[in-house]
Amino acid sequence: MDSDKKSGSAKPPADAHECGYRKPPKAKQFQKGKSGNPAGRPKASTSLNARDALERLLSRSVRVRQGDKMVNMIYYDAIVAGMCAAAARGNTKAFELIGKVLSAPISPQDLMKGRKVFEWTPEEEARFTEACLLAGPIIEKEVAI
Numbered sequence: 001m002d003s004d005k006k007s008g009s010a011k012p013p014a015d016a017h018e019c020g021y022r023k024p025p026k027a028k029q030f031q032k033g034k035s036g037n038p039a040g041r042p043k044a045s046t047s048l049n050a051r052d053a054l055e056r057l058l059s060r061s062v063r064v065r066q067g068d069k070m071v072n073m074i075y076y077d078a079i080v081a082g083m084c085a086a087a088a089r090g091n092t093k094a095f096e097l098i099g100k101v102l103s104a105p106i107s108p109q110d111l112m113k114g115r116k117v118f119e120w121t122p123e124e125e126a127r128f129t130e131a132c133l134l135a136g137p138i139i140e141k142e143v144a145i
Helices: 002-008 050-058 075-088 092-103 122-127 130-135
Strands: 061-066 069-074
Touching: 050 075, 061 075, 069 075, 075 092
Parallel strands: none
Antiparallel strands: 061 069
16 A cells, blocks of 8 residues: 555646645735735834823713712713712811812913013023024133132
8 A cells, every 4th residue: 555655646746736734725825025914913002101091091981970860970070079079078188189189280370370481581582592592502701800
């Protein structure tokens, strides 16, 4: 029987293609130069940090009981409502936290209480013109008296 296999075994022609395990038909194979996954793996979000993740989670909707009713609101609003309810029940830590949040400045303008965040004096305006800044650093020499 072994001699039959050896004697009848002629190599198949070069253009013949075997199909089977890990050998797909020629028609189904990827073309040369083309990827099997053209869209590729999605790129990772580079801006994803703890703050962004927290903001995304706090903006989700949740059903909350307010009195006898069920209300839809975002997590952030639910947390603030719960904190206000706790302060109203006499929780001093919640009351202090609400006071800190309300007294904190919202923007640099609020921090400066109406004044401009940055103002140039006339002397500074004269020294830091566009031409002077493009010319290079201003070096002041000390004069010995």
